[in-house]
Amino acid sequence: MDSGNNFVEIELQAILKGSKDNIVITDGEGNVLKASPNCLDIYGVEFNQILGRSVYDLEKEDIFSPSITVRVLNEKKECQVLQHTKGERTVLATGMPVFNENGELIRVISFSYDLTEIEELRENYHTLQERMGLYESQIEELLEKEEQDRDVILKSKAIKRVWELVKRVSDSEATVVFLGESGVGKNVFARALHNGSSRASKPFIEVNCSAIPEALFESEMFGYESGSFTGAHKKGKPGMIELADGGTLFLDEIGELPLSMQAKLLKVLQEKTVTRVGGLKPHKIDFRLIASTNQNLEEMARSGSFRQDLYYRLHVIPIEIPPLRKRKDDILLLIQHYLHSFNQKYNVHKHLQALALDELLAYHWPGNVRELENTMERLVLTSEKDRIEISDLPLLIHKQQHNSIEESTASQSNEAINASTYKEAMAQVEKHWLEHAIKQCKTTYEMAELLGLSQSTVVRKLHKYNLNSKMHLNS
Incomplete structure (x- = not known):
């Protein structure tokens, strides 16, 4: 009988040592009975440092964060969670309860698989996608520049x-x-x-x-x-x-x-x-x-x-x-083209405030490209600061946009007022600005520059508000 138990113990130790997954076995109270030797690689502690300890304490110390065993003990069923360790590793943990013939939970066996490399590959893939988007944008700009060299602006x-x-x-x-x-x-x-x-x-x-x-x-x-x-x-x-x-x-x-x-x-x-x-x-x-x-x-x-x-x-x-009002896609490119052209001509470095750009894009341009060209030259020459602001725009453009801006502002204000909490109101404003940036930009790098945020923050917020699909369509 003893030799049989010894053989089972040898087999169990071989499994714990040979498994690529990290295996942790606890009793029905959450005390660690056995653990794989590779515990150090995944959780940053030697396996003998967690033997005999409670998973509740290990969770408080952020060694298991969160503890899959605690979740299985609470729910008494197989569970799965993503853990983030002190060593900045991402781990997929699966826990399974073991019951005796009386239905009592006597063991919890958890398997932890290190996803860090997969997560890094995924991040690299997303980064590569962003870079590809940037390269495509740059290639498109070069092609557009080639057309500009012919004095023809093509976009729409x-x-x-x-x-x-x-x-x-x-x-x-x-x-x-x-x-x-x-x-x-x-x-x-x-x-x-x-x-x-x-x-x-x-x-x-x-x-x-x-x-x-x-x-x-x-x-x-x-x-x-x-x-x-x-x-x-x-x-x-x-x-x-x-x-x-x-x-x-x-x-x-x-x-x-x-x-x-x-x-x-x-x-x-x-x-x-x-x-x-x-x-x-x-x-x-x-x-x-x-x-x-x-x-x-x-x-x-x-x-x-x-x-x-x-x-x-x-x-x-x-x-x-x-007419220009029927080919809206050309307006932004023409604005950028003439701004760059007149900056070079007059040896200045003027740039447009985002809100001023919004008004120029929304204006109906009855004089078409000639009016737009003359307006950009006027703005470059007459604006006092390097940043061309709304107050620098011609009065005619202001008058046309006044009503639509008032309506848009009132709509946003009503949405914010109707929000049940301050947090919801701020979220609506934040989402509005992200949607505004999506319309103006081709990549998250451009959005980051426009909004004054890091590119990673923009990506995270797009995920938060489920705006990724809109960004893909725009780009």
Whole structure:
């Protein structure tokens, strides 16, 4: 009988010594009877230092934190907990009760598995994901910068579609007319169209049809021979059309072209020749025509204020550029672009306060990109501090945003007032700021910079308020 008990004891010791898990066996009162020798590696104490001791005391000393055995003694069923040891290790502990034939709990056997390496791998994986997000963001910024180098800011789907269409038709000879409100950047796309064509090394001649007085329009467009009229240059002068020979003629705001000039332009397009004012000899001319307008040419053609035959000649490939208010995704990129550009131009280091940026993003920009560019230059030049604040913004932007800001503030205040405790009210405010940062940023690193927090704190708070999915969608 004794030899049998000895054999069982030998087997038990072999199991305790050979197991990769840490095994602790207690009696029904929670006193440690046996423990694995690897106790030091996991819990930071030698196994013989816990033998005979109560798990309640070991829990108070944070050796078992929390104690799985205590939980099994209380609940009298198999339990599982995550423990955090003094040695900063993460341990998964599983405890099982042992009952005698009378149903009395006489033993608790616990198995503890060190998850520290797995947790580190998980943290490294999350860190890697964050870095990948940062790298993707940086790559995207580089790609966007490449587009900026072409003077075209691309972010929204709407403007990317315009850009793709411009690239597809750039190397053709087809006439293109850009449609859209004033300030959307029609001239920028026109130049990009020219630069992407086989005529890129030849002249790009831009004519603002609304800026030339009607009396001078013919001589400016077609040129004149010497002595054609009083004040004319002695040697004569080539017109804009001649200067565009071999290249591109861009007629900006062609809806302002006088009717008399429309007929002459149509003749030039049909015959590919131009005759100077006061001259008799036509000059052979080769140019590609690009036009733009903020007017409805179709309606003008119906009403008779624009020639129908010229309208159809121009309307080969119409490309509509949407206003800035319909491509919100471009606004932030444009603000950053012009802020950087004017900082360099005027050798300053201005940056935007978060609330000021909010107002700029929410503004409807009736003057489109041109208005935004002028506003950013004004802010860089007139703000007294390096940080551009709400008080620096033009009054027009303030007026538009005043009502929406009041409504938003009132809504947040009501939410906070309705909270049952101070803690809940603060949590609502904190969550609001996190949601605000998610809309503005692509990664948690950017969020941390915006909110003035550490990146790890931002990640923890996103988990706290279940906002992770929103961040993934945003990035």
